Amino acid sequence: MAAYEPSFAQEVSGKVDFGDEIKMCMQCGVCAGSCPLRDQMDYPPRQIFSLVRAGKREEVLGSKAILLCTSCYTCVVKCPRKVPVMDVMHGLAHYALAQGYVSRKDTASFGQEFWKQVYRLGRVDEKDLPRRVFFADGVVNGIKKMLDFMDVGIKLLLHRRMKLLPERKIKGIQSLRKMLDKAEKKGKGGTEA
Amino acid sequence: MKYYLYWGCSLEGTGANFLQSLRPACEALGMEFEEIEDWNCCGASVSYAGASDLAIKVLNARNLAMAEAKGNYDIVAPCSSCYIQLIKVNHEIKENPDLLKQVNDCLAEGGLHYKGGIRVRHIQDVLYNDIGVEKIRARVTKPLNGLKIAGYVGCQSVRPYGEYDSTVKPVVQDRLLAALGAEPVPFAKKISCCGSGIFLPEMDYCMGLVKDILEDALGHGAKLVSTVCPMCAMNLEMYQDRINKKYGIQLDVPIVYLTQLMAVAFGLDLKKDAALDRNVIPPEAILKEAVG
Numbered sequence: 313m314a315a316y317e318p319s320f321a322q323e324v325s326g327k328v329d330f331g332d333e334i335k336m337c338m339q340c341g342v343c344a345g346s347c348p349l350r351d352q353m354d355y356p357p358r359q360i361f362s363l364v365r366a367g368k369r370e371e372v373l374g375s376k377a378i379l380l381c382t383s384c385y386t387c388v389v390k391c392p393r394k395v396p397v398m399d400v401m402h403g404l405a406h407y408a409l410a411q412g413y414v415s416r417k418d419t420a421s422f423g424q425e426f427w428k429q430v431y432r433l434g435r436v437d438e439k440d441l442p443r444r445v446f447f448a449d450g451v452v453n454g455i456k457k458m459l460d461f462m463d464v465g466i467k468l469l470l471h472r473r474m475k476l477l478p479e480r481k482i483k484g485i486q487s488l489r490k491m492l493d494k495a496e497k498k499g500k501g502g503t504e505a
Numbered sequence: 506m507k508y509y510l511y512w513g514c515s516l517e518g519t520g521a522n523f524l525q526s527l528r529p530a531c532e533a534l535g536m537e538f539e540e541i542e543d544w545n546c547c548g549a550s551v552s553y554a555g556a557s558d559l560a561i562k563v564l565n566a567r568n569l570a571m572a573e574a575k576g577n578y579d580i581v582a583p584c585s586s587c588y589i590q591l592i593k594v595n596h597e598i599k600e601n602p603d604l605l606k607q608v609n610d611c612l613a614e615g616g617l618h619y620k621g622g623i624r625v626r627h628i629q630d631v632l633y634n635d636i637g638v639e640k641i642r643a644r645v646t647k648p649l650n651g652l653k654i655a656g657y658v659g660c661q662s663v664r665p666y667g668e669y670d671s672t673v674k675p676v677v678q679d680r681l682l683a684a685l686g687a688e689p690v691p692f693a694k695k696i697s698c699c700g701s702g703i704f705l706p707e708m709d710y711c712m713g714l715v716k717d718i719l720e721d722a723l724g725h726g727a728k729l730v731s732t733v734c735p736m737c738a739m740n741l742e743m744y745q746d747r748i749n750k751k752y753g754i755q756l757d758v759p760i761v762y763l764t765q766l767m768a769v770a771f772g773l774d775l776k777k778d779a780a781l782d783r784n785v786i787p788p789e790a791i792l793k794e795a796v797g
Contacts, residue, residue, distance in 0.1 A: 329553075329557060329558040329559075330558070348697065348698040348700075348714055349707075349710055349711075349714075352707075352710045379554075380703070380707065380710070381703075382550075382660075382698045382700055382701045382702070382703055382711070383550035383551075383660070383661070383701055383702060383703075384660035384661075384664065384698035384701060385589075385660055385661065385664035385665040386660070386664065386698070388664065388665040389664050389665045389667075389672045389673070399558070402553035402558075403553070403558065405553060405554060406553045406554065406555075406556070406557065406558075409554055409555075416706070416707070418706035418707070419551075419554075419703050419706040419707055420554055421706075422551060422554070422702075422703070422705065422706040423551035423552065423553065423554025423555060424554045424555040426548075426549065426551050426552055426554070426555070427548070427551075427552045427554060427555025427556045428555060429546075430545070430546045430548055430552060430556075430564065431555075433546075434545040434546065435514050435545060435546045436514040436546045436549070437514075438514065438515065438518040438519055439518070442705060445705075445706065463746075464743050464744070467743060467785045468518075468519060468743075468785075471522075471782070471783045471784065471785050472521060472783055473518060473519050473520075473521050473522065473783055473785075474518055474519070475517050475518040479514075482543050482544070482545055483543045484543050484545075484567075484615065487614065487615030487616070488545055488564075488567060488615065490614040490615055491563050491564075491567060491611045491612055491614045491615050491617075492556075492560050492563060492564065492611075493614075494563075494610065494611040494614050495557065495559045495560035495562070495563040495611045496556070496557055496559075496560050498559055498607060498610070498611070499556075499557025499558060499559035499560055500557055500558065500559070501557050501558075
């Protein structure tokens with residue numbers, strides 16, 4: 313039997329946003345039971361927390377579960393120990409991606425491109441975002457995915473639910489970036505943490 | 506009554522019918538709106554993939570600080586995601602004053618400071634608690650005459666804080682629908698998640714969620730499904746044909762914003778004010794038949 317290995321739990325507690333909340337988990341499984349995508353997860357949240365405690369770094373950071381959170385807050389509301397389960401999952405996903413683990417390619421690039429746009433413009437360009445996500449996986453796949461999504465694009469266009477002009481930068485973009493840069497330096501979960 | 510309106514990125518695009526109907530419907534009730542000048546995106550629910558939690562907090566605190574510096578109105582956020590992102594900062598700094606200090610250290614880079622005094626409200630909260638169902642009922646000139654509507658609440662407009670409604674058995678949307686003359690139908694999937702921001706990249710996994718929600722609503726006799734969230738509207742409305750193909754079913758139910766229904770019941774223009782022509786699955790015939 314392997315010895316108890318606390319180093320990963322310490323790493324998570326110190327470097328992952330909301331990582332220290334895991335210590336409150338009593339393994340009841342209400343989070344797993346309430347999660348809309350539990351059936352698609354390799355390890356539901358309860359098991360993720362258990363794996364953190366068991367020092368299973370690869371299993372946790374490489375799990376698809378941490379990138380399958382729909383942010384519905386059901387687990388947050390239901391946890392009897394008041395663990396902000398959703399925030400912990402987001403924190404683990406952020407940390408895992410910064411460490412080079414990418415268990416769900418499309419969802420990872422969707423979130424990363426979303427943030428890049430926020431940083432670049434201060435706003436999100438809804439038509440530009442899917443395009444960037446589709447092409448994150450190479451040109452051939454990009455064209456395939458784009459064609460596959462064409463019907464939705466056309467529906468939106470025909471019903472004037474797509475902003476035609478490209479999104480412009482907000483006026484205070486430079487100062488917003490300075491604020492965000494400082495936050496990233498102070499915040500948890502990045503590669504510098 | 507005057508409010509800041511923080512409509513966010515989606516309401517200028519995929520949720521355009523929400524913003525177009527929200528203004529005239531709310532103004533008909535005496536609400537006045539002011540934009541937060543040079544507002545930024547809230548980061549929605551997927552930014553964690555690229556940003557630390559503190560950066561997302563600072564992003565939202567910028568909007569709050571700019572609003573606070575300019576006037577003492579509550580912020581109304583019609584988009585559930587914008588709402589939850591803004592309100593989360595307020596809640597977390599209340600529990601953790603050190604966080605407010607950290608946020609302000611970052612805001613100072615742009616010459617801003619947030620004292621923590623701005624109240625963030627959901628549109629349902631304001632309609633229900635500030636305006637009230639009596640006043641709304643009194644404004645109705647074309648009641649929806651018992652039209653069966655499933656009021657889909659979804660997630661982020663009530664969870665996790667439950668500021669103005671129950672997180673497990675919400676009633677506000679149904680009471681607002683009833684004030685318009687509609688008959689809200691009870692259905693269990695009312696607060697089940699539609700897949701939210703990850704519907705697009707995880708479509709195979711999320712289509713089943715939407716299928717279950719819509720079948721539950723239809724099974725209870727709903728002719729329309731109403732919503733107050735641009736992500737829910739997008740996910741529920743735009744992929745019905747794909748869901749039909751995948752599961753061999755026949756979904757074809759219009760998804761309308763609560764504010765569109767208000768505009769209709771207030772006797773406002775069906776196109777200019779209710780923006781019904783911007784819905785992909787047309788609700789116009791059903792609504793015209795109901796109001797007679």
